[in-house]
Amino acid sequence: MGERVTLITGASAGIGSELARVFAANGHRLALTARREDRLAALAQEIAAKGSPAPLVIPCDLTSPDAGAAIEAALSAAGVELEYLVNNAGFGLFGKAVQLDRTEQLDMIAVNVRALTELSLRFSDQLIRNKGGILNLGSVAGFLPGPGMAVYYASKAYVISFTEALRKELAPHGVRVTVLCPGPVPSEFQARAGFKPGVDSVILNVPPKAVAEAGYRGLMADKRVVLPGLGIKIVPFMLRWFPRGFILDAVGRLQLRRN
Template identity: 35%
Template sequence: MNRFDFAGKTVLITGASMGLGAEFARQLSRLGATLVLVARSEAKLQALATELGKAHVITADLAAPGAAQRLFEAVTAQAIDVDVLINNAGFGLHGDFGTLPLAGQREEIDLNVGALVELTYLFLPMLERRQGGVIQLASVAAYQPTPYMSVYGATKAFVLSFSEALWAEYQAKGLRVLCLSPGATDTPFFQRAGGLTPPGTKARPEDVVRTGLAAFIAGRPSAMHGFANQLLMLTARLFSRAFVAKIVARIAKPKAPVLLPPSTDKR
């Protein structure tokens, strides 16, 4: 498979208003790509488009029913031919499965899996015709059970398996499919997750995106950012999944809230 040049290509990025999505936009803009930025916050998207100089902006809540279809129709109505789709939108919730709101966990599935699959399906003929591809965002959580983020980890395991299967199906047709799995990264992800503080140093979004783009250009099926993450995942394979799950549970277990004594201040 020939190396891929983003210059002159059109790239659609979901979850583009912040974090890795915004960093993908910045780096691809410097590489000469035309961008279609998608997220819920129009103000943040417009600010990013102004920063980059030029980009198409489409606001959408991709977890909503029918949102993927509406996005596809909005793109085709503007006669935009997409070369590369980056399914970056997603989130995770941290806590006991039985106490986290069911609606929030269903939203995780709808966004992390449902919208990703639908958008891949809808844009696939266009991407194949233009000999482009898809970058799917997973996580190191895809590689082992993830207690206290059980739904999130399961959605990312789906993304990994789904993406690698598509890579094998479509590689001979000239279509690239990459699954990018970051570890803990310095983005707003952990704020929305509910206060989870991962051990160690968080990666820079710039480095994660560079890893992903280099792997996509090279035609690889998957990439994991960070040598430490790669070593950790290789080491985990030496132990049973039950043992790994117990270790992750100890690390990720929510801390008990600090109960302050009743105030005696009478003011």
């Protein structure tokens, strides 16, 4: 058995980099992956400078079908194996699905759904052996239909469903599986998605650091779902009281205001 590490995807910015800082501060050795090697290297240097073990840096594009194999090979070459997996990487695109670039939307599915699923399954044996855990980045969007961001909302619905089912299957093996579902978070995500923050961002806003801290605590406490911030906690409860058609229209109107 090699040294145990925590793998964090999408660690170069936003919630991902804050998750890296939180896990490192709590004594975890990290393996960081994202496309931007320069940002990963800077984050690794920052973490090491604070006295934590130097993280492994694994530059990787998760839209590639070979990403999982490349990450596994890098970890094996370093003589480490996973104790915790943090599937943070993901992105969204704003606009009508039939008008957005099809390739970009399929890349979104590749990152938000396929890569998250593959890494969870690829490393399941190590997570079971080390009695570790998985933290998946969902979204409050996963509880809703999302006209204006149809593929993104659908991808996060998958993340929630998959996480809950995997949690049930891995619980007998001592593996914790948690889904972290923030609302709008001030980060590069919004610029990448192509929309301006609206009133929902003001009401539901929780800083990336607070989201990361809530996610870490939730995973360690073996929570099924983590909803950071009071406003976010209310959303799933409120959805029970309104017809699906009403929610669909309301989300559609909200998205139109982002233009």
